Amino acid sequence: MTTSTLDRIARAAGVRVIAALAARYRNLDIAEEAFAEACARAVKAWPERGEPADPVAWLYRTADRFVLDTIRRERTRERLKLEAPVCPPTAEDVMVEDEELIPDERLKLIFVCCHPALASEARVALTLRLVCGLSTAEIAQAFLVSEPTMAQRLVRAKRKIADAGVPFEIPGRDAWQERLDSVLTTLEVAYGSAHADAAGAGSHAGYAVEILDLTRVLTELLPEEPEGLALAALVRYAEARRPARLDELGAMVPVSEQEPSLWRRPLIEAAEYYLQRAAELHPSGPRSLQAAIHSAWCGRRSIADPPPWATVLKLYDALLNVRDDAIVRLNRAVAVAEVVSPRAALDEVEGLDRSSLASFAPYHAVRADLLARVGHVADARAAYDAVLALSPPPAERLWLERKRAALMK
Amino acid sequence: MQYALLIYQQESVLGSGPDSPALRAIVAKHMAFSRDLGAQRVGGSGLKPTSSATTVRTTGKSKVVHDGPFAETHEQLGGFYIIEAPDLDTAIAIAKNVPLTSDGAIEIRPLLGPTT
Numbered sequence: 001m002t003t004s005t006l007d008r009i010a011r012a013a014g015v016r017v018i019a020a021l022a023a024r025y026r027n028l029d030i031a032e033e034a035f036a037e038a039c040a041r042a043v044k045a046w047p048e049r050g051e052p053a054d055p056v057a058w059l060y061r062t063a064d065r066f067v068l069d070t071i072r073r074e075r076t077r078e079r080l081k082l083e084a085p086v087c088p089p090t091a092e093d094v095m096v097e098d099e100e101l102i103p104d105e106r107l108k109l110i111f112v113c114c115h116p117a118l119a120s121e122a123r124v125a126l127t128l129r130l131v132c133g134l135s136t137a138e139i140a141q142a143f144l145v146s147e148p149t150m151a152q153r154l155v156r157a158k159r160k161i162a163d164a165g166v167p168f169e170i171p172g173r174d175a176w177q178e179r180l181d182s183v184l185t186t187l188e189v190a191y192g193s194a195h196a197d198a199a200g201a202g203s204h205a206g207y208a209v210e211i212l213d214l215t216r217v218l219t220e221l222l223p224e225e226p227e228g229l230a231l232a233a234l235v236r237y238a239e240a241r242r243p244a245r246l247d248e249l250g251a252m253v254p255v256s257e258q259e260p261s262l263w264r265r266p267l268i269e270a271a272e273y274y275l276q277r278a279a280e281l282h283p284s285g286p287r288s289l290q291a292a293i294h295s296a297w298c299g300r301r302s303i304a305d306p307p308p309w310a311t312v313l314k315l316y317d318a319l320l321n322v323r324d325d326a327i328v329r330l331n332r333a334v335a336v337a338e339v340v341s342p343r344a345a346l347d348e349v350e351g352l353d354r355s356s357l358a359s360f361a362p363y364h365a366v367r368a369d370l371l372a373r374v375g376h377v378a379d380a381r382a383a384y385d386a387v388l389a390l391s392p393p394p395a396e397r398l399w400l401e402r403k404r405a406a407l408m409k
Numbered sequence: 410m411q412y413a414l415l416i417y418q419q420e421s422v423l424g425s426g427p428d429s430p431a432l433r434a435i436v437a438k439h440m441a442f443s444r445d446l447g448a449q450r451v452g453g454s455g456l457k458p459t460s461s462a463t464t465v466r467t468t469g470k471s472k473v474v475h476d477g478p479f480a481e482t483h484e485q486l487g488g489f490y491i492i493e494a495p496d497l498d499t500a501i502a503i504a505k506n507v508p509l510t511s512d513g514a515i516e517i518r519p520l521l522g523p524t525t
Contacts, residue, residue: 117497164519165410167496175498 006046006055010039013056014133015109016102017063022112023105023168025067028130028158034063034070060102106131107221108168110214114183115166122157123186124193129154132210142193142207183218184231184287187211191235208242211235219274229278230287236271237294240264251398256307260300268298286323289315309338326352330366342373361390365400377407411451411520412492412500417484418513420458431510438508439488446492449503453490484513491520 014035021031038059052058113126125143128134134142140150160166171179194208215232222228244262247253275291282288293315296308316332329352337345349367357363368383384404392400424431436455443450459478466473478485490507494500497517504515 115497117501164517165412165494165497165500167498169496169498171498172502174502 005051006039006042009055010035010059011133013059015106015131016104017056017060018130019105019109020060020102021063021067022130023103023108024064026168028112028161030067030070031063032130034066035059037066038063057102104221105168106217108170110183110218110221111171111179112161112166112168114179114186115161116178116182117164117166118157118160120186120189122153122160123182124190125150125153126157127186127214128190128207128210132207132214134207134210138207180222180225180227184227187215187218187231187235191238195235195238208235208239212239224281226278226282226285227287229274229281230285230291233271233274233278233291234287234294236267236274237291237298240267240271240298246395249398250395251402252395253399255297256309257303259303260298260305261302263298271295271298284318284322286319289319289322293319307338309335313339326357326363327360330357330363333370334366337370337373342370346370346374359390361387361392361396364390368400369403372403372407381407410494410496410500410522412494412497413518413520414453414490414492414500414504414507415486415516415518416488416490416507416509416513417482417486417516418509418511419483420485420487422511423458423487435508435510442506442508445506446490446503449492449494451491451493453488453492455488456486458487459485 017038018028018031018035021034022028025031041062042055042059046052046055110127110131113130114123118126121143125139128139128142129136136151136154137147139154140147143150145153191208191211194211212235215228215235218228219225219232240263241255241258243264244258244260245253271291272295275288275295278285278288278291293312296311296315299308313332313335316328316335319328320332329348333345333348336348346367349363349370352363364383364387368380368387371377371380371383381404384400384407388397388400388404391397422431423429423435426432439455443453462476462478464475464477464479466475466479492500492503494503497519500517504517507515
């Protein structure tokens with residue numbers, strides 16, 4: 001057995017083991033610590049005695065035994081704040097070499113990590129750490145903070161969970177919508193930062209794959225939740241287009257100018273499958289509508305096909321009915337410019353609350369483009385300056401600088 | 410676990426004096442809410458307005474008595490409940506039902522228990 005075999009097993013199974021332990025002992029720290037200890041023991045034991053028939057079950061039982069030993073050692077409950085497990089392990093638990101004995105508590109873990117009582121950046125970090133299995137160093141890199149800072153943030157989030165009494169339970173019906181939305185928003189934010197950099201060179205891009213996987217898991221655990229299915233579709237459409245997001249000089253390519261033959265068809269087909277299921281359950285959910293907009297674009301087979309602006313505008317109109325915010329209005333304006341006129345689109349954009357959008361780069365980029373198209377060159381240049389001052393990633397910067405340079409003198 | 414539910418809203422909406430209709434109405438709602446809580450309610454009380462507040466401020470070695478609440482805020486602490494709840498989700502569900510006269514906020518704070 002090589003260390004990489006264990007790495008692979010630990011990465012794939014870690015979430016299930018940690019989730020099961022955390023739900024059993026209602027303590028995230030001890031679950032993580034026990035799993036790390038089990039991995040450390042595997043490094044020693046497996047080469048000597050050979051890899052067990054079911055490595056995941058071995059890790060689970062070893063970790064579980066570690067927790068029980070720890071509880072036994074710690075006479076005073078004060079120091080560890082551990083509760084005895086809800087149901088103590090039976091003799092069979094120890095005998096059975098079967099992964100099935102590990103209860104699937106991943107959904108509980110997801111709900112805990114995405115609890116609205118946690119700060120939103122802490123939710124994303126905790127989900128990536130515990131549910132996606134990223135290391136603290138990887139998450140720190142993705143969020144452009146130092147590793148000690150991220151470690152501190154994770155510790156604080158886990159302490160809040162323990163101190164405030166966040167339960168390891170699936171939320172009840174009356175809290176369901178709010179809690180599910182918190183989960184979906186957390187995953188959206190996590191994917192959004194993985195997707196933000198068109199070049200995909202940013203350290204964020206690395207975990208886009210984990211988010212794809214996590215949205216799949218979520219749809220398996222909650223097959224009847226249309227918004228969860230729609231989110232799984234959304235991230236697949238976005239990820240499918242990654243190979244076409246850069247031109248040969250490394251500049252960003254907007255979706256309407258991307259070459260569809262470069263898109264990854266299998267991901268689009270998977271997205272279509274999720275969207276279809278979502279739409280059957282609830283066609284006018286906000287995420288279903290957003291996914292439908294992506295679907296309209298991904299229906300193009302060649303750059304020669306007419307762009308689907310009219311369909312896109314209709315979908316944005318429907319989206320506005322269920323989610324009326326400045327970002328939806330801004331995106332809708334891009335379609336208005338094509339279907340109605342740049343002038344009409346600019347009127348819409350100028351009606352938005354400028355102060356709340358001041359640090360939102362797409363706002364300035366859209367505005368700059370519209371100003372240029374109605375002939376207000378000096379204002380357009382100022383708007384390009386505003387977006388460039390927000391230090392966009394290199395691919396976006398290149399594209400924006402090119403657009404700015406193309407303005408008539 | 411035990412939680413404190415701290416009730417914040419603009420006290421001006423309650424009118425002035427103990428006979429104001431708004432105050433009478435909210436007190437009746439709290440009585441009903443307390444009845445519904447039953448054994449989950451460990452304690453609690455409404456507070457007289459901040460105009461009745463006195464603050465002792467410690468700075469270094471000096472302790473100075475001030476008129477008024479500890480801080481001037483847009484919304485004021487107007488009362489609190491101590492409840493018994495198995496977890497935060499239950500406390501949140503209870504907090505959502507705490508009566509308010511108008512807009513306001515309920516801060517949920519776990520009590521320091523014997524094991525922490």
